[in-house]
Amino acid sequence: MSLPAEHFDDIYAREDDPWGIEHGWYEERKRACVLAALPRERYARAFEPGCAGGALSAGLAGRCDALVCWDPVTRAVEAARARLAEQGHVRVEQAAVPARTPDGTFDLVVVSELVYYLDADDREAFWRVVEDALRPGGHLLAVHWLREAPEYPVEGAAVHDELASRSAFARTVRHEEADFRLEVYTRVPPAPRSVAEETGLR
Ligand SMILES: C[S@@+](CC[C@H](N)C(=O)[O-])C[C@H]1O[C@@H](n2cnc3c(N)ncnc32)[C@H](O)[C@@H]1O
Numbered sequence: 001m002s003l004p005a006e007h008f009d010d011i012y013a014r015e016d017d018p019w020g021i022e023h024g025w026y027e028e029r030k031r032a033c034v035l036a037a038l039p040r041e042r043y044a045r046a047f048e049p050g051c052a053g054g055a056l057s058a059g060l061a062g063r064c065d066a067l068v069c070w071d072p073v074t075r076a077v078e079a080a081r082a083r084l085a086e087q088g089h090v091r092v093e094q095a096a097v098p099a100r101t102p103d104g105t106f107d108l109v110v111v112s113e114l115v116y117y118l119d120a121d122d123r124e125a126f127w128r129v130v131e132d133a134l135r136p137g138g139h140l141l142a143v144h145w146l147r148e149a150p151e152y153p154v155e156g157a158a159v160h161d162e163l164a165s166r167s168a169f170a171r172t173v174r175h176e177e178a179d180f181r182l183e184v185y186t187r188v189p190p191a192p193r194s195v196a197e198e199t200g201l202r
Contacts, residue, residue, distance in 0.1 A: 037182055045064065049097045050111065172194070
């Protein structure tokens with residue numbers, strides 16, 4: 001079973017910052033890795049489900065012309081809205097994947113510490129949503145914790161292995177260390193181009 005929204009409501013009822021996202025070098029550095037790994041300097045329209053209090057969203061907002069952020073938990077949505085209130089191009093909504101499908105298309109989807117909460121059926125539904133929503137040549141960035149989390153339906157490594165097996169995506173960035181794996185996939189076709197190719201260096 002996917003972990004339901006009530007599970008996350010309970011977590012947020014006990015703590016303001018359940019995963020230490022707001023304070024601490026580990027998460028701050030991981031966000032820097034995420035932003036550095038994005039192959040394009042700018043994106044037209046990005047989608048970030050599971051945004052929590054918007055710590056990563058704030059960094060993504062600086063790279064996108066429009067950003068849609070979702071979280072199912074009221075407390076998280078309120079915190080993200082407060083943080084991003086001055087950013088008119090960012091919309092924060094209370095919603096969960098794959099129960100709801102985002103409107104329109106995107107050239108960037110970011111899933112950070114999210115997909116291991118979904119069971120196999122929900123992951124399959126979610127990947128299909130992302131495949132449909134990503135424009136050709138668009139990017140999917142996924143980053144997940146690799147250490148043990150027995151209460152999750154699936155391990156982080158398995159999420160990334162599953163993603164690698166999908167023919168609609170070609171991996172263009174891979175970063176792995178003891179704690180997390182970070183990958184960027186390009187929606188194909190067309191064939192993916194490297195950053196050097198896209199920026200005219202070769
Ligand atoms: C570990 S936090 C990650 C936050 C942020 N993505 C980051 O990496 O800093 C996971 C967030 O995903 C949200 N979440 C859980 N299940 C979800 C679902 N099915 N759809 C969207 N968000 C979900 C939780 O409420 C929580 O805020």
